[in-house]
Amino acid sequence: MAARIELPERARIIDLGCGPGNSTEVLAERWPEADLTGLDNSSDMIAKATAAHPDWHWIAGGIAEWAAADGEQYDLAFSNAALQWVPDHATVFPRLLSRATMVAVQVPGNWDGPAHQTMREVAKRYPLEGRVREWYTHDTTFYYDVMAPHARQLDIWATEYIHILDGAEAVVEWYKGTGMRPFLEALETDGERERFTADYLEAIRGVYRPRADGKVLFPFRRLFLIGRR
Secondary structure, eight states, X not given: OGGGOOOXXXXXXXXXXXXXXXXXXXXXXXXXXXEEEEEESOHHHXXXXXXXXXXXXXXXXXXXXXXXXXXXXXXXXXXXXXXXXXXXHHHHHHHHHHHEEEEEEEEEOOTTSHHHHHHHHHHTTSSOTTTOOOOOOOOHHHHHHHHTTTOSEEEEEEEEEEEEESSHHHHHHHHHTTTTHHXXXXXXXXXXXXXXXXXXXXXXXXXXXXXXXXXXXXXXXXXXXXXXX
């Protein structure tokens, strides 16, 4: 996504949901003379980012709150795999464009993939009804309708990546930090979380069967949006 963005060399960039600064480092490589800021709602992540790059600017806070506030303007608001955890995209996305000349966002779009569908089936065995809120993401037409009235230029696309993993266990490990997170957090005990993970692994074995070399092919779809006001 960063490779498709055109900005001045000395641009002001904010990385929304920066975590420990991994994605911010990608931005620094792309624009080495940029004025960089990272924002994350985890104080631990901000502490790690600050320790690694004390010369950049770091803010502890939420993306929705930042978007709604009156504050400094940026040339680019960049967010990689963070906004799926932020509700009300119909409100938040236009607000992002009010804080930056350009917005670039990547979110997972794999909610209808076999891994996600299987997870929902497994969840029916547990007392989770009404307690799980999955990713707050939508399809490409939603983002066009939300952003088109505010953007002079809009580029939206989806890419399905085929990840080659070491068996079904690797698929489960992948999903623990993404799609499975809301399910695990809704369960009350470590025992329930362990059983859910084991049940999901057993179900996944029948979905992603190993190839001749023991590897499994794991497709994962991601949505991208670049908008300029």
